Amino acid sequence: MSAEWGYLPSNGPATWAATYPIANGHKQSPIDIVTAHTTHKTYLPHLKLKYHPSDSIALLNNGHTIEVTFVDDANTSTLTGGPITGTYRLAQFHFHWGSSDDHGSEHTVNKAKFPAELHLVHWNGKYPSFKEALNHPDGVAVVGVFLKIGAANPNLQKILDNVAAIQTKGEQISFPNYDAHTLLPHSLEFWTYGGSLTTPPLSECVTWIVLQDPISVSSAQMAEFRSLKFNAAGETACCMQDNYRPTQNLSERKVHRSTL
């Protein structure tokens, strides 16, 4: 198996357990959300996402996805409310997508797949760093947003207009003043469950908050995501696509919903 994990047959999700045995754990993500089996949790507060555009730093190709990073050394861009206690800081957001528009999301809803999924990654400010937060079951909270084929999304376009500059692994550009709030749907109703990172190290430290409403993306925009490359400059070109993990067993877990 090639050293670095990825999404190819040689280093993809089926191979990860060899290096990250937690891959076979009982709180792994993503999952299929069976809506009829979700239970309404009473007194779940509303989700509060307060994002400062001035906190955005860079847009990068990390060889697995395209990511926007944020200043997270203070409680400025934060997630509070919903199923979590305390204040979680936005560290980055990134995407997962398929090689065609009929698949690509990590979570599925009643087995339905979306062409892509956005992950807004937050970590619990009671810990000294994101890395330390990975060691705790209440360390990380990821807001997942499905992308659904429809009208072109101008807020996604502000990101996609820069893919030519970050084609290959390790490339990054300065990306100031990006308002992550513009990537959220109108409704913040959600499903929530306890799970893991969906990529190595697959730590079981994540409170998942999956929004029930999608945002739009056009088919042409999906093609722009697929124009990115997994490989570094000078290496054999390998389109960045199908960078999603298949759904994992729910085991004994329950999925709650914010809606009645």
Ligand SMILES: CCCCCOc1ccc(S(N)(=O)=O)cc1
């Ligand atoms: C030692 C550093 C590890 C960095 C890994 O961070 C991650 C990995 C996966 C996710 S995801 N797809 O579950 O949202 C979020 C953050």
Ligand SMILES: [Zn+2]
């Ligand atoms: Zn992700």
